[in-house]
Amino acid sequence: MxxxxxxxxxxxxxxxxxxxxxxxxxxxxxxxxxxxxxxxxxxxxxxxxxxxxxxxxxxxxETKIDKASVHGMAEVIESLSTLRGALDAFVSPNILRGWVFSHEGANLRVRIIAGSSILGETPVNITRPDLMHLNNGPTGWRLETECQLSGQEFLALAETIRVVILDESSNMIGQIPIWNKLLERLMAENSEALALEEKEIA
Known part of the structure; x- marks a missing residue:
């Protein structure tokens, strides 16, 4: 009691x-x-x-998570993990280069979008010796855009640029980033150019 x-x-x-x-x-x-x-x-x-x-x-x-939702989420994560690549080169005024690898299959295409404008689209059809460990077939791509940009202008647009990967049916399977080292190099070149301009003015 x-x-x-x-x-x-x-x-x-x-x-x-x-x-x-x-x-x-x-x-x-x-x-x-x-x-x-x-x-x-x-x-x-x-x-x-x-x-x-x-x-x-x-x-x-505690909220119960629907098993079907978890399974669907796992599939999305798996598909994202199989897509690799980057926009890793910009040659002023209008050449963009990069690479992409995906288990989704061959005949991939790359579409470059800046803001709401499409800068161009190109197939993944270049064999890159530095990426043979990923795939014996083509992993590289090269796009020559109509618009012409300086390195400084490319940097200004970088935050709005999306590198979209399409399958052979033109369905989007994901996006790849701009390589950080490319941005770092362009920023360094831009800083050097500004420093030279300041010296000339002085």
């Missing part, structure tokens, strides 16, 4: 503590005075019981 009363008392204390915690604002929680008061009011056993009660509540309210 005594054990039952103690259990009810502990349950009541925990419930009261939870109710009190809901009314405490973040500012109050940050107050050392409040922190010391709440900690001294609780024994180690109280804290353990509160933690167990909260963990049980979390388990009961």
């Amino acid at each position: 005594a054990k039952k009363r103690n259990s009810k008392r502990k349950h009541s204390q925990i419930k009261e503590l939870i109710n009190k915690s809901k009314s405490i604002t973040q500012d109050a929680i940050d107050s050392p005075k409040i922190q010391s008061a709440t900690m001294t009011d609780l024994s180690v056993k109280d804290v353990n019981e509160l933690q167990n009660a909260l963990e049980a509540a979390v388990k009961q309210t």
Whole structure:
């Protein structure tokens, strides 16, 4: 009987503590005075019981993930992991080069988009010796665009550029990035050009 009363008392204390915690604002929680008061009011056993009660509540309210959704997500992740490549060269004023490898099959095409404008489209039909470990067939591509850009102008557009990969039915299978080292090189060249201009002006 005594054990039952103690259990009810502990349950009541925990419930009261939870109710009190809901009314405490973040500012109050940050107050050392409040922190010391709440900690001294609780024994180690109280804290353990509160933690167990909260963990049980979390388990009961946990969202169940639909297995079909998880399976679908896994397929998307798998398809993304099989697509590799980069736009890794820009030769001013209008030549873009890069590579792409995918398990989706051969006859891939690359479409370059800047903002809402299509700069061009080209097949993946160049064999690159540096990428033979990925595929014995073609992995490289080269696109000559109609618009002409300086290195500085390419850098300005870089954030809006998307390199889209298409399969043989012109369906998009993913995107590849602009190689970071290409951007770093162009930024360095741009900085050098600006420094030379400043010297000439001086």
